[in-house]
Amino acid sequence: MDASLLRALEAVVGKDGLVSQPTRLVPYESDGLAILRQRPDLVLLPRDTGEAAACYRLLHEAQVPIVARGAGTGLSGGATPVAGGVVVGTARMRDVLELNTEDRYARVQAGLVNASLSRECDPHGLFYAPDPSSQRACTIGGNVAENSGGPHCFKYGATTQHVLGLVIVQHDGTVLDLSGPIVDPDGYDLVGLFVGSEGTFGMATEVTLRLTPKPPVVETLLAVFDGLEAACDSVTEMIAERLEPSAIEILDQLTIRAVEDSVFAAGYPTDAGAVLLVEVEGLEEEVAVTSEDIRAIFARHPVLEVRSARDPEERLKLWAGRKGAFGAMGRIAPDLYVADACVPRTKLAEMVRATIEIARERGLRLATVFHAGDGNLHPNICYDRRDPDEVERVLDAGRAILERCVDAGGSLTGEHGVGIEKLEQMEYLFSEADLAAMCRVRDAWDPERRMNPGKLVPLRACGEIRAAALPS
Amino acid sequence: MDASLLRALEAVVGKDGLVSQPTRLVPYESDGLAILRQRPDLVLLPRDTGEAAACYRLLHEAQVPIVARGAGTGLSGGATPVAGGVVVGTARMRDVLELNTEDRYARVQAGLVNASLSRECDPHGLFYAPDPSSQRACTIGGNVAENSGGPHCFKYGATTQHVLGLVIVQHDGTVLDLSGPIVDPDGYDLVGLFVGSEGTFGMATEVTLRLTPKPPVVETLLAVFDGLEAACDSVTEMIAERLEPSAIEILDQLTIRAVEDSVFAAGYPTDAGAVLLVEVEGLEEEVAVTSEDIRAIFARHPVLEVRSARDPEERLKLWAGRKGAFGAMGRIAPDLYVADACVPRTKLAEMVRATIEIARERGLRLATVFHAGDGNLHPNICYDRRDPDEVERVLDAGRAILERCVDAGGSLTGEHGVGIEKLEQMEYLFSEADLAAMCRVRDAWDPERRMNPGKLVPLRACGEIRAAALPS
Numbered sequence: 001m002d003a004s005l006l007r008a009l010e011a012v013v014g015k016d017g018l019v020s021q022p023t024r025l026v027p028y029e030s031d032g033l034a035i036l037r038q039r040p041d042l043v044l045l046p047r048d049t050g051e052a053a054a055c056y057r058l059l060h061e062a063q064v065p066i067v068a069r070g071a072g073t074g075l076s077g078g079a080t081p082v083a084g085g086v087v088v089g090t091a092r093m094r095d096v097l098e099l100n101t102e103d104r105y106a107r108v109q110a111g112l113v114n115a116s117l118s119r120e121c122d123p124h125g126l127f128y129a130p131d132p133s134s135q136r137a138c139t140i141g142g143n144v145a146e147n148s149g150g151p152h153c154f155k156y157g158a159t160t161q162h163v164l165g166l167v168i169v170q171h172d173g174t175v176l177d178l179s180g181p182i183v184d185p186d187g188y189d190l191v192g193l194f195v196g197s198e199g200t201f202g203m204a205t206e207v208t209l210r211l212t213p214k215p216p217v218v219e220t221l222l223a224v225f226d227g228l229e230a231a232c233d234s235v236t237e238m239i240a241e242r243l244e245p246s247a248i249e250i251l252d253q254l255t256i257r258a259v260e261d262s263v264f265a266a267g268y269p270t271d272a273g274a275v276l277l278v279e280v281e282g283l284e285e286e287v288a289v290t291s292e293d294i295r296a297i298f299a300r301h302p303v304l305e306v307r308s309a310r311d312p313e314e315r316l317k318l319w320a321g322r323k324g325a326f327g328a329m330g331r332i333a334p335d336l337y338v339a340d341a342c343v344p345r346t347k348l349a350e351m352v353r354a355t356i357e358i359a360r361e362r363g364l365r366l367a368t369v370f371h372a373g374d375g376n377l378h379p380n381i382c383y384d385r386r387d388p389d390e391v392e393r394v395l396d397a398g399r400a401i402l403e404r405c406v407d408a409g410g411s412l413t414g415e416h417g418v419g420i421e422k423l424e425q426m427e428y429l430f431s432e433a434d435l436a437a438m439c440r441v442r443d444a445w446d447p448e449r450r451m452n453p454g455k456l457v458p459l460r461a462c463g464e465i466r467a468a469a470l471p472s
Numbered sequence: 473m474d475a476s477l478l479r480a481l482e483a484v485v486g487k488d489g490l491v492s493q494p495t496r497l498v499p500y501e502s503d504g505l506a507i508l509r510q511r512p513d514l515v516l517l518p519r520d521t522g523e524a525a526a527c528y529r530l531l532h533e534a535q536v537p538i539v540a541r542g543a544g545t546g547l548s549g550g551a552t553p554v555a556g557g558v559v560v561g562t563a564r565m566r567d568v569l570e571l572n573t574e575d576r577y578a579r580v581q582a583g584l585v586n587a588s589l590s591r592e593c594d595p596h597g598l599f600y601a602p603d604p605s606s607q608r609a610c611t612i613g614g615n616v617a618e619n620s621g622g623p624h625c626f627k628y629g630a631t632t633q634h635v636l637g638l639v640i641v642q643h644d645g646t647v648l649d650l651s652g653p654i655v656d657p658d659g660y661d662l663v664g665l666f667v668g669s670e671g672t673f674g675m676a677t678e679v680t681l682r683l684t685p686k687p688p689v690v691e692t693l694l695a696v697f698d699g700l701e702a703a704c705d706s707v708t709e710m711i712a713e714r715l716e717p718s719a720i721e722i723l724d725q726l727t728i729r730a731v732e733d734s735v736f737a738a739g740y741p742t743d744a745g746a747v748l749l750v751e752v753e754g755l756e757e758e759v760a761v762t763s764e765d766i767r768a769i770f771a772r773h774p775v776l777e778v779r780s781a782r783d784p785e786e787r788l789k790l791w792a793g794r795k796g797a798f799g800a801m802g803r804i805a806p807d808l809y810v811a812d813a814c815v816p817r818t819k820l821a822e823m824v825r826a827t828i829e830i831a832r833e834r835g836l837r838l839a840t841v842f843h844a845g846d847g848n849l850h851p852n853i854c855y856d857r858r859d860p861d862e863v864e865r866v867l868d869a870g871r872a873i874l875e876r877c878v879d880a881g882g883s884l885t886g887e888h889g890v891g892i893e894k895l896e897q898m899e900y901l902f903s904e905a906d907l908a909a910m911c912r913v914r915d916a917w918d919p920e921r922r923m924n925p926g927k928l929v930p931l932r933a934c935g936e937i938r939a940a941a942l943p944s
Contacts, residue, residue: 102712102818103817160664161633170905170909176903176906176909177903177906178906180883186884186885186894186902187890187898187907187928188665188668189632189664189667189668190910190913192632192664193660193664193665193913197660213714240574242685282758283757283762285755285757285758285760285761286755286757286758289755289757290755346574409652410652413658418659426658426659429658430658430659431648431649433646433647433648434648434649434659435659437662438659438660440917441660441662441916442660444909444912444913444915456659456660457660
């Protein structure tokens with residue numbers, strides 16, 4: 001990289017805000033999708049919108065590709081700098097800028113860790129609803145880029161439902177201030193469009209988020225079944241009876257065993273076929289009635305055990321296994337391929353059977369965690385990346401699962417984003433016209449295509465339509 | 473219009489689908505914002521996506537501006553063909569294409585009337601939540617274009633929260649099929665971006681909508697206060713105590729009198745200063761507790777009377793006045809200017825005082841209806857368009873209200889759209905960079921700018937940035 005550019009960048013972010021030593025660049029080679037790595041030329045860590053904008057302006061003039069990065073917990077390769085260039089991280093942008101407990105919103109810097117926000121507003125009886133499994137590490141900015149979900153998004157909706165405003169640094173360093181706390185914006189919904197754009201439109205530096213009142217009573221129910229089928233059937237009945245829990249999660253047998261063998265052990269019986277976690281919230285009376293109805297459904301199935309808790313600490317224990325599931329799977333195999341299939345809820349049982357079959361046909365081990373209420377399942381394939389034949393079978397299984405899911409009327413990604421992982425499948429799901437429309441919108445934000453290149457929209461589709469899309 | 477083009481269009485839509493006689497074109501001169509009128513050259517009424525696409529293709533080749541139109545109930549001039557050209561209406565596209573009561577969605581043609589959908593799914597215990605006052609006339613397609621709201625959007629969210637998918641005819645007649653019923657889409661959220669784009673991106677011909685389970689118990693409370701202040705204070709207390717009604721509406725004195733003098737008479741006492749309508753939904757126990765808490769708040773204020781109803785017919789009677797308010801105001805004055813200000817909820821009382829002051833200073837009569845829970849108020853200025861001086865004062869008051877609202881951290885439009893009415897204020901609310909970003913996104917969909925020209929984004933802003941925005 002040009003020495004005068006380096007000096008100019010250092011003048012903006014200071015010595016501590018610039019990482020260039022090769023060994024210190026290693027952690028930035030990939031996000032949670034470790035199967036694909038690429039070292040960036042440089043990492044910049046601006047402290048605020050002004051510094052970020054100045055960096056983007058300099059890099060724009062020098063025609064350098066930029067990848068924005070939160071905590072790197074993403075699972076689809078969104079933060080991996082596949083085309084090299086500069087990573088701009090938010091590690092030094094962690095402030096809560098405004099906390100308005102009356103109108104119930106917070107304005108925060110993009111690098112704030114998700115769980116920190118709920119901690120900040122807890123004394124005011126409020127919380128931030130989207131709760132990815134990685135919430136103790138992942139950042140609000142990363143959540144915005146990926147439109148992240150989590151167990152409680154069944155009731156509260158994913159990130160996009162909670163973002164009220166954004167400050168955005170565009171490709172050339174110009175800044176858009178769309179930070180107003182009003183929900184339904186005037187003009188085009190650029191804020192809604194930006195959420196889930198995976199860094200291809202520039203970088204959000206400040207985010208205005210909706211805060212949610214904590215429910216008066218919360219009860220967590222844990223039911224142990226001897227088979228996965230019974231757990232799935234119970235969920236189907238809950239939905240059909242229009243019970244409205246705030247979260248419905250299922251762990252399968254291999255996941256339970258991994259959890260119980262790990263530091264996340266939650267006392268789940270290791271011979272169980274499935275564990276179902278259900279959370280019910282609301283007024284005392286509402287929780288009591290709904291919880292009773294759910295127990296009645298459990299009782300109609302071969303349930304081995306039902307536990308419940310209302311005390312926050314007891315509830316946390318029931319949840320511990322679920323929250324630690326991904327970490328625990330590290331014990332089963334060196335590597336984990338996390339699929340992120342989403343199907344209409346009524347197709348869930350059928351899809352579960354299909355994924356088991358797909359893994360078995362290829363001699364792979366499958367551990368599955370479900371956001372069952374949303375029809376979002378995470379089949380996790382355990383493998384060893386040093387075995388090239390196994391890697392090939394894993395990728396083939398991933399493709400087969402996603403295509404099966406699309407055929408069932410589902411989507412490629414429930415909550416993890418397209419990134420580099422699901423690029424190929426985008427052509428399976430969308431027509432040429434659909435992809436061309438996405439490319440044109442991308443070009444409207446980043447005509448030189450240096451914002452997180454190689455992500456989200458297949459390049460081939462964009463290349464082909466470029467001449468037609470942009471009037472000269 | 474060229475005779476061969478006319479013949480080609482008639483070949484697509486048939487004789488009944490083409491309106492060209494000047495007298496039959498009159499109803500298409502404006503929408504509900506009757507202050508501005510322009511006759512289109514032609515109206516086309518295609519029957520499905522294929523016919524609409526064929527029309528768009530022919531008109532694209534002939535370089536004719538197009539305005540898509542639902543029922544014409546809009547209030548910001550969105551369907552007024554200010555640049556002439558062709559209006560494409562959805563009056564012959566009223567079919568429910570699919571009703572999936574298990575996964576709770578409906579796929580409908582864009583011309584379906586809003587209220588028809590809830591009627592269709594009522595036997596299945598489901599309804600379509602967004603309920604604009606015009607819901608017996610307005611269409612789903614128009615709701616999508618304007619991102620329409622309604623009293624119950626306080627609980628359920630506006631149209632954008634309920635649109636799961638779209639089939640879109642683009643400017644050149646190509647069709648995007650983004651109709652999948654999965655909520656969080658892969659790739660860019662083009663569906664979310666399209667909602668509220670006011671016809672400037674093309675036309676939605678089919679819409680996939682989320683259906684909502686009907687709540688087991690609904691109670692409507694009507695409280696009569698001697699002053700507006702007491703009604704506003706009660707709302708503030710409800711919010712502070714975190715009670716969660718599904719709708720909170722206020723009618724002021726002039727509105728009450730208009731209603732009681734009309735066919736919509738609901739038995740509101742005509743000497744009341746304000747009527748507050750609150751609706752509570754949920755399980756029996758939940759409704760009982762919440763309703764009691766709300767009554768306790770009323771009792772702490774100079775409330776004159778409280779009525780309540782759980783029976784659907786009785787509830788409808790309490791709502792009749794609110795639903796008929798806009799119609800009833802026709803009795804007060806020949807014309808009505810409906811403002812659509814939205815402020816953070818805590819600024820509501822302050823904003824109410826400001827609008828009263830603004831109207832009084834200009835010698836105008838003001839009748840206000842509030843979606844109080846959302847901070848969305850509709851100050852309605854009664855006037856006579858034959859009095860040019862009064863018209864001038866009305867427009868001046870409208871500007872003053874909106875600017876005051878933006879200064880309070882609010883937005884220009886709670887639910888009626890920008891259209892032509894609020895174009896000028898867009899420059900007040902947004903920076904040049906913000907508007908430039910909107911223009912670039914618009915150009916990505918409609919590079920020749922013939923889709924509903926003159927709406928939503930100020931032309932001046934687009935003209936100025938055009939050279940910079942589109943790389944040549």
